[in-house]
Amino acid sequence: MKKDLQKAIQKYKVPVVAVDMLIFSIIDKKLCVVLISMKKKPFEGSWAVPGGIILKDEHIDDAARRHLEQKTNVKDVFLDQLYTFGAPNRDPFGRVVSVAYYALIPHDKVSLKTTDRYGGIEWFPVDKLPKMAYDHKDIIKMATKRLQSKLTYSNIMYSLLPKEFTLAELRTSYEIILKRTFDKRNFRKKVLSLDMLIETDKKQVGVPNRPAKLYKFKNRKFKEFEIL
Amino acid sequence: MKKDLQKAIQKYKVPVVAVDMLIFSIIDKKLCVVLISMKKKPFEGSWAVPGGIILKDEHIDDAARRHLEQKTNVKDVFLDQLYTFGAPNRDPFGRVVSVAYYALIPHDKVSLKTTDRYGGIEWFPVDKLPKMAYDHKDIIKMATKRLQSKLTYSNIMYSLLPKEFTLAELRTSYEIILKRTFDKRNFRKKVLSLDMLIETDKKQVGVPNRPAKLYKFKNRKFKEFEIL
DNA sequence: TCAAAAGTGTTCGTGCTACACCCATGC
DNA sequence: GCATGGGTGTAGCACGAACACTTTTGA
Numbered sequence: 001m002k003k004d005l006q007k008a009i010q011k012y013k014v015p016v017v018a019v020d021m022l023i024f025s026i027i028d029k030k031l032c033v034v035l036i037s038m039k040k041k042p043f044e045g046s047w048a049v050p051g052g053i054i055l056k057d058e059h060i061d062d063a064a065r066r067h068l069e070q071k072t073n074v075k076d077v078f079l080d081q082l083y084t085f086g087a088p089n090r091d092p093f094g095r096v097v098s099v100a101y102y103a104l105i106p107h108d109k110v111s112l113k114t115t116d117r118y119g120g121i122e123w124f125p126v127d128k129l130p131k132m133a134y135d136h137k138d139i140i141k142m143a144t145k146r147l148q149s150k151l152t153y154s155n156i157m158y159s160l161l162p163k164e165f166t167l168a169e170l171r172t173s174y175e176i177i178l179k180r181t182f183d184k185r186n187f188r189k190k191v192l193s194l195d196m197l198i199e200t201d202k203k204q205v206g207v208p209n210r211p212a213k214l215y216k217f218k219n220r221k222f223k224e225f226e227i228l
Numbered sequence: 229m230k231k232d233l234q235k236a237i238q239k240y241k242v243p244v245v246a247v248d249m250l251i252f253s254i255i256d257k258k259l260c261v262v263l264i265s266m267k268k269k270p271f272e273g274s275w276a277v278p279g280g281i282i283l284k285d286e287h288i289d290d291a292a293r294r295h296l297e298q299k300t301n302v303k304d305v306f307l308d309q310l311y312t313f314g315a316p317n318r319d320p321f322g323r324v325v326s327v328a329y330y331a332l333i334p335h336d337k338v339s340l341k342t343t344d345r346y347g348g349i350e351w352f353p354v355d356k357l358p359k360m361a362y363d364h365k366d367i368i369k370m371a372t373k374r375l376q377s378k379l380t381y382s383n384i385m386y387s388l389l390p391k392e393f394t395l396a397e398l399r400t401s402y403e404i405i406l407k408r409t410f411d412k413r414n415f416r417k418k419v420l421s422l423d424m425l426i427e428t429d430k431k432q433v434g435v436p437n438r439p440a441k442l443y444k445f446k447n448r449k450f451k452e453f454e455i456l
Numbered sequence: 457t458c459a460a461a462a463g464t465g466t467t468c469g470t471g472c473t474a475c476a477c478c479c480a481t482g483c
Numbered sequence: 484g485c486a487t488g489g490g491t492g493t494a495g496c497a498c499g500a501a502c503a504c505t506t507t508t509g510a
Binding site: 013014015017054056057058059060061081083084086087088095097099 | 242243245282284285286287288311312314315323325
């Protein structure tokens with residue numbers, strides 16, 4: 001960083017703009033989020049949501065996408081701005097205003113990339129978080145709530161499921177995230193009435209029971225609905 | 229803004245964090261928003277949403293409240309974060325990431341304070357905006373949508389109405405903002421069933437017709453409901 | 457033939473919608 | 484007494500909730 005800039009920033013305590021990227025998926029029947037383990041004091045041994053400072057000329061949305069792709073190799077998933085956290089003393093290293101984003105990625109595409117900047121990167125169930133750095137525990141809670149809410153009035157589940165899926169998979173995914181159950185028949189009736197899915201001519205293979213029909217989403221793009 | 233900082237910021241495109249404050253009220257049966265007229269090129273003659281850079285050690289929420297109070301003298305109203313805009317070329321003067329907030333203020337408390345930094349400050353109906361600077365037209369559109377949505381699942385109308393009001397005032401306020409009508413009887417039934425209002429023992433005075441009972445909100449604090 | 461999950465209809469209750477007339481007050 | 488908005492009840496309909504048995508496949 002150039003000297004005159006650094007000087008001006010220190011003089012006026014200009015806040016730094018960062019993004020936090022909350023990456024959600026369903027792993028092993030649980031809603032999980034990607035965390036990285038911290039090396040630096042005072043947060044050694046704690047975990048945090050991945051993220052970092054935005055680049056110059058980089059749109060904040062793109063900064064979020066950059067972090068998402070860096071960690072998971074996935075693109076073209078649902079990504080949405082959550083909230084901007086701007087308390088003056090959130091970060092002991094300096095004033096950081098961070099814009100949090102959340103994304104939903106398919107559980108069949110999961111492969112986390114670690115880098116040597118962090119101690120490690122792992123999925124954690126949102127109900128069993130480790131010791132968290134900063135205010136990240138609250139951020140995860142808020143993101144979980146928002147995710148639950150958005151699931152009930154949009155088609156964003158397209159971003160969590162594989163291209164083709166059974167209605168049972170769709171239903172249990174809703175059940176896991178919304179923490180409730182749905183009646184099998186009522187659920188079918190409802191989702192099929194929404195003109196949101198397309199029936200394929202394929203079926204499950206290799207299951208020890210009657211194979212289910214596979215469906216896919218009509219549009220793999222955010223759209224509002226009255227779903228559940 | 230100080231000159232040396234401004235210079236450094238322009239040179240290196242370091243993002244500056246600002247807030248934009250969208251102040252809504254109902255004036256003359258129309259949903260209106262506070263705008264200020266710009267003096268500086270290239271936006272002479274255009275209008276913008278009030279706002280400005282956050283102070284050092286100032287919480288961004290407080291920055292929004294500061295601007296709100298500066299312009300309107302009101303405190304203790306509903307104020308909520310809308311969205312953070314972070315495209316790199318939004319502002320020709322340099323990179324600005326701005327966190328937009330919106331607030332609802334009572335129409336009986338309106339008195340705008342002008343300052344000599346701006347050409348003027350005025351209420352404009354959201355349907356008849358003047359020539360707007362930056363991307364502020366889009367921001368107002370987004371805020372209006374959010375406001376409409378939030379009205380249908382919360383009690384934030386408490387922040388727009390005077391302390392005591394008639395059910396007709398409540399109803400027409402919803403009708404103006406949501407751009408639809410409600411059946412008088414069904415509306416009464418619904419809002420009274422929500423345990424959100426308290427009936428006072430007062431009535432309208434000086435009206436040339438049967439005076440309506442006055443009601444007040446049980447809690448003048450944000451709460452979620454299923455309202456309309 | 458057995459185990460396991462898929463697929464399929466009907467009934468009931470709740471809540472939203474539509475709708476018209478009398479009442480209280482000021483002038 | 485007349486003009487103006489306040490205040491009130493009921494019937495129909497749509498939608499969500501509850502609920503059990505038959506079908507198809509692999510082993």
